[in-house]
Amino acid sequence: MVNTLSHLGIGLLIASVAGFNSRQIKIVAFMAILPDLDFILNALFLAIDGHLDHQMYNALYYMMGHREFMHSLIFALIVTLYIWYRERDRMLTIASGAAIFSHIYLDYVTSWKMRPFFPLIKEASTIGAIDFFDPLVTVISFVPLFYILASRVRENKNSGVLNGNNTSSQVNGHIRALFQGNGSWLTGISKGEHRSLYRKLLIIFVIWCAFNPLAKAVLLSDIERTEGHEISYQDSYPILPGIFLSAYEFNDTTYRILTFSYWSGVEKEEFVDKCYCDNGSSDPYIQMAQFLYNSSLPGEVDYPVYNVSTYGSNVTVVLSDARNPFAKYWAYFKTEYVFVFDTATENYEVYVKRDVHYSEPMPKGMFE
Incomplete structure (x- = not known):
């Protein structure tokens, strides 16, 4: 550890x-x-x-x-x-x-x-x-x-x-x-x-720390040939010793999530939608949430997934990473940003949820 x-x-x-x-x-x-x-x-x-x-x-x-x-x-x-x-x-x-x-x-x-x-x-x-x-x-x-x-x-x-x-x-x-x-x-x-x-x-x-980055590059090259698609080295994370979690954009609406290992190659593949929303009226709020998030630090989300819901005058946009459900024991992929927009006043509030059942408000200065 x-x-x-x-x-x-x-x-x-x-x-x-x-x-x-x-x-x-x-x-x-x-x-x-x-x-x-x-x-x-x-x-x-x-x-x-x-x-x-x-x-x-x-x-x-x-x-x-x-x-x-x-x-x-x-x-x-x-x-x-x-x-x-x-x-x-x-x-x-x-x-x-x-x-x-x-x-x-x-x-x-x-x-x-x-x-x-x-x-x-x-x-x-x-x-x-x-x-x-x-x-x-x-x-x-x-x-x-x-x-x-x-x-x-x-x-x-x-x-x-x-x-x-x-x-x-x-x-x-x-x-x-x-x-x-x-x-x-x-x-x-x-x-x-x-x-x-x-x-x-x-x-x-020293040898182990120098060898593993090279081994990961060789493994990714092999997985890319199998998938027929480029896979990001940066965005492929170890979730267990020798096992990696990665993703790539399959088409305009879907990500392909996969886990792979040194000894078995690709072990699991699933698709995740980029957006869960009712209709095109959600687009302005998704764009606002995307703009606010991109202006913030630390920048944890690599493959954004948006879940939009409406309650009264509030539109809530939940931003998470497409790989979140596939990393059960790793808090890094358990972060969700919750943007609550008031359509009547154009004000907004932002909350963060980190692998817990409650959300805490984020300071306004974190965003534009």
Whole structure:
């Protein structure tokens, strides 16, 4: 599973191979998780987004949104140069840059759209070649964390922390041992324990992350020959290890949805209508919803499907992605935008629904 702990584990692998001391390991480990600290900026952004106009909303989203600026190569370069300025240590600078780059690349090569080339390229994209729950990446990244935890448990047991009768004392003892034991929690890595294993794991990790995008390209080429139609690399997402979900425009009114894998080729195909509406009178509202959505961020919908309904003076347009029903366990395709237009006043409200049974209103500044 690709999460902050996974990034931390990869950072520890890089630091262990470089043969750093405890302080240097902490720097590299921190660099490996630094991009995810953008959740702090994202929380601040969500606190003020209702007071922003559209231009300011977009500008701050690029800088403060999760997986935005702090997941860009420009940010990685700035931080790496800062490490060199502070430390004047070539190997530490290289390892720190590798750690933060590994974070950005691992996110980019899995399932999430990002803007790693911002501000040069503002369009969101993804490689999408490795599943979020990829077992190989998960195991490799958790090995150093497992050894650290096992080492601490062993040291605590040997020091008698686990032998106390009072539960509170045992918990406090664990906490003290974690930070004040016979050496830090990074002692094993700084001493070079398991370094040979870590080096092999790091090599496997690099090869795996480089191989999968190429393998995906070969697979897509084969599927395109089978389908007789071009299929977007960007818009083909892993939904399970080795299994991808994609779509293409079959005709003016229909999308063709398909899942395919390395071992079975095309496994499932279905058609999805682009619009569910009563008549041509819905077109103006679909166009307005499309215009508003295209002006907004983050831009999650690749294959828009519109569901239009009328109640009194309100016209409701629900915008979703054609692939939504086919990705049951992935929240990325569980987002719906609900545009409610008042035909009497020409006002509108927008709500978002993310894999839940309720909708929350979106700030006006999100749209034109």
